[in-house]
Amino acid sequence: MNAFISFGQSLIKSFLAVGAFGLLLLLVSCDNGPVDPGDTDDFNRETMLVNWADNIIVPSFTAFQADAEALAAATDAFVQSVSQENLDELRQEWKDAYISWQNVSMFALGKAEAIALRTRINTYPLDKEQVDSNIDGGSWNLELPSNYISQGFPALDYLLYGIGDSDAEILDLYQTGEKASNYRDYLQQVSATIYSLIQDVVIDWNQGYRDSFVQNNGNSATASVDLLINDFLFYYEKHLRAGKVGIPAGVFSSGLLPTHVEAPYKQDFSKELLLQSLDAVQNFFNGVKFGGTETGESLDSYLDYLNSIKDGADLSQLINEQFDAARAKINELPDNFAQQIETDHIPVLQAYDELQKNVVLMKVDMLQALNVNVDYVDADGD
Amino acid sequence: MNSTLSSYGSKTTDAAPLALFRILFGLMMAISILRFYLNGWIEKLYLEPAFHFTYLGFEWVKPLGGFTYFIFLICGISALLVAAGFKYRFAIVSFFLSFTYIELMDKTTYLNHYYFVSVMSFLMIFLPAHKAYSVDAARNESIRFQFIPQWSEDAIKLMLFIVYFYAGLAKLNSDWMLEAMPLKIWLPSKYATPIIGDLLQESWVHYLFSWFGAIYDLSIGFLLWNKRTVWIGFFAVVVFHLMTALLFPIGMFPFIMILSTMIFLPVSFHNRILTFFSTAFRTKGQIFKNGKKYISKANWQSQGLKYVLLLFFVLQVLIPFRYLLYPGELFWTEEGFRFSWRVMLMEKAGYTAFVIEDPDKGHRFYVENSRFLTPFQEKQMSAQADFILEYAHFLEETYKAEGIRDPKVFVESYVALNGRRSRVFVDPKVDLTTIRRSLSARDWILPFEDEIKGL
Numbered sequence: 001m002n003a004f005i006s007f008g009q010s011l012i013k014s015f016l017a018v019g020a021f022g023l024l025l026l027l028v029s030c031d032n033g034p035v036d037p038g039d040t041d042d043f044n045r046e047t048m049l050v051n052w053a054d055n056i057i058v059p060s061f062t063a064f065q066a067d068a069e070a071l072a073a074a075t076d077a078f079v080q081s082v083s084q085e086n087l088d089e090l091r092q093e094w095k096d097a098y099i100s101w102q103n104v105s106m107f108a109l110g111k112a113e114a115i116a117l118r119t120r121i122n123t124y125p126l127d128k129e130q131v132d133s134n135i136d137g138g139s140w141n142l143e144l145p146s147n148y149i150s151q152g153f154p155a156l157d158y159l160l161y162g163i164g165d166s167d168a169e170i171l172d173l174y175q176t177g178e179k180a181s182n183y184r185d186y187l188q189q190v191s192a193t194i195y196s197l198i199q200d201v202v203i204d205w206n207q208g209y210r211d212s213f214v215q216n217n218g219n220s221a222t223a224s225v226d227l228l229i230n231d232f233l234f235y236y237e238k239h240l241r242a243g244k245v246g247i248p249a250g251v252f253s254s255g256l257l258p259t260h261v262e263a264p265y266k267q268d269f270s271k272e273l274l275l276q277s278l279d280a281v282q283n284f285f286n287g288v289k290f291g292g293t294e295t296g297e298s299l300d301s302y303l304d305y306l307n308s309i310k311d312g313a314d315l316s317q318l319i320n321e322q323f324d325a326a327r328a329k330i331n332e333l334p335d336n337f338a339q340q341i342e343t344d345h346i347p348v349l350q351a352y353d354e355l356q357k358n359v360v361l362m363k364v365d366m367l368q369a370l371n372v373n374v375d376y377v378d379a380d381g382d
Numbered sequence: 383m384n385s386t387l388s389s390y391g392s393k394t395t396d397a398a399p400l401a402l403f404r405i406l407f408g409l410m411m412a413i414s415i416l417r418f419y420l421n422g423w424i425e426k427l428y429l430e431p432a433f434h435f436t437y438l439g440f441e442w443v444k445p446l447g448g449f450t451y452f453i454f455l456i457c458g459i460s461a462l463l464v465a466a467g468f469k470y471r472f473a474i475v476s477f478f479l480s481f482t483y484i485e486l487m488d489k490t491t492y493l494n495h496y497y498f499v500s501v502m503s504f505l506m507i508f509l510p511a512h513k514a515y516s517v518d519a520a521r522n523e524s525i526r527f528q529f530i531p532q533w534s535e536d537a538i539k540l541m542l543f544i545v546y547f548y549a550g551l552a553k554l555n556s557d558w559m560l561e562a563m564p565l566k567i568w569l570p571s572k573y574a575t576p577i578i579g580d581l582l583q584e585s586w587v588h589y590l591f592s593w594f595g596a597i598y599d600l601s602i603g604f605l606l607w608n609k610r611t612v613w614i615g616f617f618a619v620v621v622f623h624l625m626t627a628l629l630f631p632i633g634m635f636p637f638i639m640i641l642s643t644m645i646f647l648p649v650s651f652h653n654r655i656l657t658f659f660s661t662a663f664r665t666k667g668q669i670f671k672n673g674k675k676y677i678s679k680a681n682w683q684s685q686g687l688k689y690v691l692l693l694f695f696v697l698q699v700l701i702p703f704r705y706l707l708y709p710g711e712l713f714w715t716e717e718g719f720r721f722s723w724r725v726m727l728m729e730k731a732g733y734t735a736f737v738i739e740d741p742d743k744g745h746r747f748y749v750e751n752s753r754f755l756t757p758f759q760e761k762q763m764s765a766q767a768d769f770i771l772e773y774a775h776f777l778e779e780t781y782k783a784e785g786i787r788d789p790k791v792f793v794e795s796y797v798a799l800n801g802r803r804s805r806v807f808v809d810p811k812v813d814l815t816t817i818r819r820s821l822s823a824r825d826w827i828l829p830f831e832d833e834i835k836g837l
Contacts (some may be wrong), residue, residue: 015519043583045573105448210708218574246748254745309570313803360796368731371571371632 043305046217049224051287051296057118058202059290060280065202067097068195075191077156079184080176084167091160095269097194098153102277106235106284109227110131110213111204117197118239119148126154127258128162135182142193153263157159159183160267208305221373227298229372233363235321236281244274248341251347256345270337272332282323285316299366306369315369319361326354391688393532394675397514398652399645400535401467403669404511406641408465411477411499415458424454427491428755433754433776435489435762435769438819443486450487452827456480464506467516471507478503489769490762494725495635498545502642505541505694508687509534514670515656526669537691538645541698543603548702548723550599555836557713557728561598564729564802570628582629589606598622606646619643630726662820669766708823713799714830716766717823732765732807734795736777739813740786749777767799767808767827774814789814 032165074093108118120142122160130150134140142151163183175184205213212217216224241253250256263269283290287298300316307315329351334340341348348352412797413510418424428434428445436443445728446453459478482500485491510530517835537715557563562636569582569591598618606613609748623636644652660667676682703720712719713728751760754776763769774791781789790813798804805828808814 002518109749219571223574242750250747252748252750254740254743254747306570309566309588360804364731364733364796364798368567368729368801371567371729 008047015158032284043302045225045302046214046285048297048302049214049217051298052228052284053205055105055289055294055296056284056287057104058205058210059203060100060238061107061198063290064097064100064104065195065198067093067100068191068198071097072191072195073187075312079174079188082171082184084171087160087167094153094156094160095266098263098269098273099276101153102273103280103290105277106232106281107228108231108235110148110209111201115197115200116145116148117201120197121152121194122154122262123128123149123152124154124243124262125264126150128158131158131186133153135179135186138179138182140186141188148282151190151193153194156187157263157265159187159190159194160236160265173280202311219373226372229367229370232281232284232299233367236362237359240274240277240281241352241359244270245337245348245352245355249345249352250341251349251352256341258341261341264338267338268335270328271333271335274337278323278327278330285319285323299370303366303369313365315361315365319358319366322354322358322361326351326358329354391531391533392677394529394677395532395535396649396653396670397510397528397530397670398649398656399647400509400511400530400538401513401515401654402652403538403642403645403832404467404470404506405465405515405643407502407506407638408461408463408477410634411481411503414456415454415461415636417634419451419454419458419617424451427758428487431488431756431759433759433773434487435759435772437486437489438768438821440486443483445487453480453484457484460518467512467518470516470518471510474503474506478507490759492720493632493635494723495632497503497636497721498635499542499638500798501698502538502541505537505691508690509537510676513676515660515667520665526672526835527674528670528672531676531678533595533691535645538642539607540695542642542645543607544695544698545723546599546603549725550596550601551837552702552722552724552727553592553596553599553836557800557834558592559836562592564727565591565595567729567801569629575628578660595622606643609648611758612646612648616643616647626726634728665715687690710823710827711830711832711834713834715824716768717828725734728800729798730765730799731761731804732766732795732797734764734770734793734807737792737794738777738781738786739792741790742787754780758772764795764808767824768819770795770808771814771817771819771824774817775819778815789815799830800834805831 034179071090071093074086074090078090104112105118105122114117127149130147134147134150138148140147162169163173174180174187177183213224216222221227246252248257251290258264261270262273285298286300287296288294289296303316303319304314307313329347331348333351337348428450429447434444446580457477460473460477463469465478478500481496481503485496485500509804510527511534513525513527513530529692553559564587566585569588572582573579575582602615602618602622605611605618608615623640625633627636657667678687702722703725705712705722708715710715710717713730734751737746738749739746751763755773757761763773770793774793777791778789792813793808794809794810795807796804797807806829809826809828814826817826
């Protein structure tokens with residue numbers, strides 16, 4: 001009987017011990033908090049957000065701001081003194097800024113989303129007729145949504161390369177043509193608008209948005225990680241894969257659309273823009289510091305961490321290999337996509353197919369691994 | 383045997399538990415409807431989408447434009463009437479019909495807990511839940527009873543038992559028990575959860591939650607039904623559902639289950655609560671303690687009722703097993719997956735692109751899904767075969783109207799299930815316009831080529 005009681009007592013004691021240990025575990029983890037940087041076993045999402053904001057997003061926005069400023073200055077110089085030399089200078093600044101834009105286009109959140117940055121800076125194909133009629137009529141308002149398709153880099157592409165058959169003809173339109181002052185004003189305003197839009201975005205990031213972005217480190221559909229991953233995938237699927245390659249190559253239409261390439265008037269620039277945007281996407285995926293080679297926490301290390309939990313396929317490596325495969329295919333293409341599509345669109349489709357494979361890897365496998373929310377609605381996984 | 387049954391049939395119990403269940407159910411439903419409206423979901427889920435996924439046989443159930451708000455209004459008011467026990471039979475029928483209509487409008491939003499509400503409210507049509515603590519019984523002495531048949535309370539309990547037990551059976555598979563999937567995917571992403579965020583990264587926690595979940599679901603019905611363990615069981619219910627409310631976006635469900643399972647608690651508990659509220663609202667709760675027993679008469683109605691309930695429960699027991707009629711992996715094909723209490727059971731993600739072929743011109747092109755579907759619809763469509771087929775038929779009609787005489791629709795689809803690598807889901811060589819919507823096995827889904835053992 002005594003033995004039975006003492007067995008009972010020791011049983012109760014061990015229950016209490018287990019309970020206390022459980023409580024202790026809770027307290028310890030509470031002490032550490034979910035975002036303790038010293039916790040090396042755990043992947044730190046806030047560090048990832050800091051890396052994204054401080055090493056990638058803000059520096060690349062700031063760099064683009066400088067390039068947009070240079071573009072606006074070169075435009076001013078050109079309209080003040082129309083000359084072949086200033087046109088060449090302006091064209092170079094346009095190319096530099098357009099390349100620089102590829103680094104930031106994917107970050108459509110916060111102010112950039114609120115002011116429709118991407119729509120206003122790079123919606124193509126351009127509505128050429130509307131640009132012509134704006135200039136012809138002599139009045140326009142680039143703030144109007146109806147004018148979003150007649151401004152930005154595509155408008156400059158047209159105004160710098162497309163309005164005449166030769167440089168002399170183009171210079172004439174700005175210098176001596178009947179509507180020369182309208183042409184100069186429109187050109188100047190398009191460049192100035194690009195600069196002012198990006199200024200707003202940079203100011204916003206520097207004045208508080210960066211902190212709220214980093215602090216919004218939860219796991220709802222409106223948390224920074226979820227928002228940016230959704231933006232990133234949307235950009236890759238819709239703007240890079242479809243916009244730059246798929247749509248012009250006729251993937252989504254019943255005919256080829258060579259005029260829908262990016263920078264159709266410059267012609268031999270589409271490939272360079274695509275390659276830059278692919279680099280930007282892959283660098284973001286790998287957390288590469290803007291303008292450097294140093295890497296920080298990003299999707300690749302996040303996937304590696306989650307993978308270490310579930311012991312699955314090495315997704316980050318597969319995705320990187322697929323980026324490389326797509327780049328190799330794109331490198332086989334000539335600089336002039338429009339011409340290639342007209343003569344033989346199959347090689348462009350092949351590049352598209354390689355880009356497409358990463359849509360599957362990222363939208364299905366990666367999203368599942370990250371368990372990112374698409375939208376806020378009740379759902380129970382079935 | 384027959385005499386045991388008939389003596390069970392005439393056994394009575396206090397009307398308070400079922401009455402409190404009716405009140406709480408009605409209130410929770412009214413709050414759910416209000417929450418749905420306040421979240422803007424009526425607009426977002428039923429009015430904004432250009433296309434809606436329907437249930438086989440219920441293609442005619444569609445959102446009704448601005449009138450959709452009116453259906454929600456009817457549903458909300460009916461729920462309040464049920465809670466008040468005012469014109470109860472009319473109110474519960476109206477609630478069942480309006481709620482079920484809402485759920486049938488678009489399959490995209492299917493949740494087991496919505497099905498639970500439909501099933502429960504259907505069952506309640508046949509139960510004397512308004513014989514006490516209701517406006518009806520307060521106004522009309524002839525339907526006021528302190529005691530109601532035991533079976534009417536047991537019907538609710540049995541339904542709850544089935545929900546839990548089947549949810550538990552469904553967890554007895556190798557992914558859940560041996561791989562801790564999908565919790566191994568879901569829990570780490572809840573890193574921002576206060577206090578336990580870090581613990582949720584640990585593998586042993588994923589296994590603990592998986593096993594605890596399975597054991598909980600299988601045993602909770604027994605614990606609740608046994609008088610000696612009912613309080614332990616109810617404590618487990620509260621802990622379990624608060625945990626799920628903390629971790630998963632499942633809305634009102636945890637609270638509905640916590641309040642529903644209160645029906646298992648002792649009669650004295652219900653009487654205390656009802657007396658408290660009667661006093662608080664200055665109503666005469668005592669009038670319902672009239673000692674009268676409500677016994678169903680031996681007429682054709684109560685005979686018919688007996689068979690309705692019998693058939694109802696036989697179907698409830700059988701429907702979850704209908705998946706056995708289909709070949710292939712249930713989680714992959716989802717043939718017989720819904721309406722079976724398979725709750726929080728798998729993580730499935732998909733990508734499905736549609737190719738339209740114009741045989742007259744030999745053109746092929748891809749469809750921009752965002753032209754027709756919301757992100758939520760696209761997500762649900764991408765991994766579920768019946769959605770893919772219905773959408774393919776919609777695309778056929780759409781492109782016919784846009785001038786393609788006889789469009790063929792092919793899909794490129796990839797689905798990943800419970801952390802496995804994605805693989806091709808639908809046979810890309812099949813023209814989906816040649817497949818009819820039906821309940822027969824979908825031979826156009828490619829095999830899973832893996833095995834999830836278990837029920």
